[in-house]
Amino acid sequence: MQTIAPELADLAALxxxxxxxxxxxxxxxxxxxxxxxxxxxxxxxxxxxxxxLAKLVERALLQVExxxxxxxxxxxxxLVAQMLExxxxxxxxxPHPSRPQxxxxxxxxxxxxxxxxxxxxxxxxxxxxxLERGYLExxxxxxxxxxxxxxxxxEFGIDLRSQPRHRRVLCRPCLDWSERxxxxxxRAGAALxxxxxxxxxxxxxxxxxxxEITEAGLAAFRTLFGARI
Amino acid sequence: MQTIAPELADLAALxxxxxxxxxxxxxxxxxxxxxxxxxxxxxxxxxxxxxxLAKLVERALLQVExxxxxxxxxxxxxLVAQMLExxxxxxxxxPHPSRPQxxxxxxxxxxxxxxxxxxxxxxxxxxxxxLERGYLExxxxxxxxxxxxxxxxxEFGIDLRSQPRHRRVLCRPCLDWSERxxxxxxRAGAALxxxxxxxxxxxxxxxxxxxEITEAGLAAFRTLFGARI
DNA sequence: ATTACGCTTCGATCATGATCGAAATGTTCA
DNA sequence: TGAACATTTCGATCATGATCGAAGCGTAAT
Numbered sequence: 001m002q003t004i005a006p007e008l009a010d011l012a013a014l015x016x017x018x019x020x021x022x023x024x025x026x027x028x029x030x031x032x033x034x035x036x037x038x039x040x041x042x043x044x045x046x047x048x049x050x051x052x053l054a055k056l057v058e059r060a061l062l063q064v065e066x067x068x069x070x071x072x073x074x075x076x077x078x079l080v081a082q083m084l085e086x087x088x089x090x091x092x093x094x095p096h097p098s099r100p101q102x103x104x105x106x107x108x109x110x111x112x113x114x115x116x117x118x119x120x121x122x123x124x125x126x127x128x129x130x131l132e133r134g135y136l137e138x139x140x141x142x143x144x145x146x147x148x149x150x151x152x153x154x155e156f157g158i159d160l161r162s163q164p165r166h167r168r169v170l171c172r173p174c175l176d177w178s179e180r181x182x183x184x185x186x187r188a189g190a191a192l193x194x195x196x197x198x199x200x201x202x203x204x205x206x207x208x209x210x211x212e213i214t215e216a217g218l219a220a221f222r223t224l225f226g227a228r229i
Numbered sequence: 230m231q232t233i234a235p236e237l238a239d240l241a242a243l244x245x246x247x248x249x250x251x252x253x254x255x256x257x258x259x260x261x262x263x264x265x266x267x268x269x270x271x272x273x274x275x276x277x278x279x280x281x282l283a284k285l286v287e288r289a290l291l292q293v294e295x296x297x298x299x300x301x302x303x304x305x306x307x308l309v310a311q312m313l314e315x316x317x318x319x320x321x322x323x324p325h326p327s328r329p330q331x332x333x334x335x336x337x338x339x340x341x342x343x344x345x346x347x348x349x350x351x352x353x354x355x356x357x358x359x360l361e362r363g364y365l366e367x368x369x370x371x372x373x374x375x376x377x378x379x380x381x382x383x384e385f386g387i388d389l390r391s392q393p394r395h396r397r398v399l400c401r402p403c404l405d406w407s408e409r410x411x412x413x414x415x416r417a418g419a420a421l422x423x424x425x426x427x428x429x430x431x432x433x434x435x436x437x438x439x440x441e442i443t444e445a446g447l448a449a450f451r452t453l454f455g456a457r458i
Numbered sequence: 459a460t461t462a463c464g465c466t467t468c469g470a471t472c473a474t475g476a477t478c479g480a481a482a483t484g485t486t487c488a
Numbered sequence: 489t490g491a492a493c494a495t496t497t498c499g500a501t502c503a504t505g506a507t508c509g510a511a512g513c514g515t516a517a518t
């Protein structure tokens with residue numbers, strides 16, 4: 001009867017190590033990283049990282065790609081990212097509300113990517129602005145793009161109607177672990193983030209998952225979207 | 230920068246023990262269970278279970294309620310259930326496709342509840358039938374109820390329009406770990422499961438999360454929903 | 459009050475896996 | 489071929505936490 005429980009425990013054990021958790025967190029932006037970089041952010045030696053990475057690949061949480069003498073690691077599927085999202089949401093809940101909240105890096109809280117979409121204050125602000133303007137319907141469980149929203153995104157060249165079978169079902173709420181409020185994920189969220197990178201509204205910082213909002217981006221999010229940020 | 234990683238590791242460590250994983254799995258149906266029952270399904274002694282349960286409550290994954298000499302444990306929030314859903318989905322992925330799949334209990338695979346909605350073959354079949362009839366739009370990431378779907382559910386007395394702010398956004402896809410296909414979750418999924426229990430289409434089995442499909446239920450799912458089950 | 463029962467606490471034992479230095483492997487480039 | 493560099497493998501050490509018997513505690517019923 002409990003047939004899935006052992007597999008669940010094994011999977012959790014894989015994430016239960018601080019080193020591996022750091023590696024997975026670093027890979028949450030969906031990009032590939034070298035073994036050395038992952039060792040650095042996890043605060044462990046390359047040997048130890050190598051051992052951890054082998055386990056993660058063995059269990060198919062990560063994919064590895066050889067590029068010359070380096071090896072690039074990335075999350076194996078979006079399913080893994082979604083799982084980590086869910087875990088982070090719970091991990092961010094303080095079991096003892098009286099105690100001081102764990103400090104979250106300011107840049108990280110301001111704006112970051114969550115696999116393929118925008119998160120942090122930026123992600124939440126853009127999402128709430130779109131909600132207020134009636135472009136979006138979203139709660140903690142589900143989301144939908146309205147007709148007005150489809151038109152709005154279409155003006156930026158985002159055409160989500162290309163997939164015939166999926167008309168409105170392009171939104172997914174992703175509960176932001178730093179803001180405790182849902183932000184826009186799913187196909188629409190990914191398209192929006194891609195647009196923001198393309199128009200140089202946001203730029204990836206050289207290290208980490210946090211992104212920088214450019215001056216043009218700040219203006220665009222405020223005037224075009226009405227985001228309070 | 231990696232500020233969430235240690236919390237993620239701690240959370241995962243809590244799930245990484247087979248005993249605790251068994252307990253959490255057992256509680257996935259959203260109901261409360263006694264400490265003894267949880268010890269039994271996890272295959273551990275009551276002392277050990279008590280120790281595990283204390284840790285899970287301490288970390289706020291579980292809520293405990295005293296009823297007389299017994300203590301009833303339940304998942305603290307739906308967020309925990311959603312997290313476990315996501316983990317089970319990944320846990321069910323076989324990292325080595327060549328090897329034999331882990332055996333899943335037949336009753337469990339046939340029909341079970343996943344926190345507040347139907348899952349297993351039943352959940353998937355009902356979802357697919359609703360998709361085919363155009364009541365639903367759903368992919369792996371998002372879902373929406375169509376106008377026809379709202380009318381259809383309305384005929385069963387399910388009125389999802391009661392919450393003014395949420396019109397169509399009542400569906401959430403939940404990737405079924407035994408079927409590898411999405412089934413209907415979210416508010417609509419919960420309402421549908423409640424209806425099925427109320428009309429005695431499905432009955433909870435005394436032990437475990439699996440449910441029994443009654444003869445009337447089989448007929449209803451087939452004729453009223455067009456489910457191939 | 460006493461008994462019965464469910465649950466928890468304590469304490470001793472045991473097993474697992476993370477860690478890093480040292481050395482080996484493998485790849486690219488000159 | 490040889491040098492430089494990224495990564496992995498090996499081996500020894502170390503730390504953490506799961507386990508259950510025995511005992512204690514709290515609640516409800518007689």
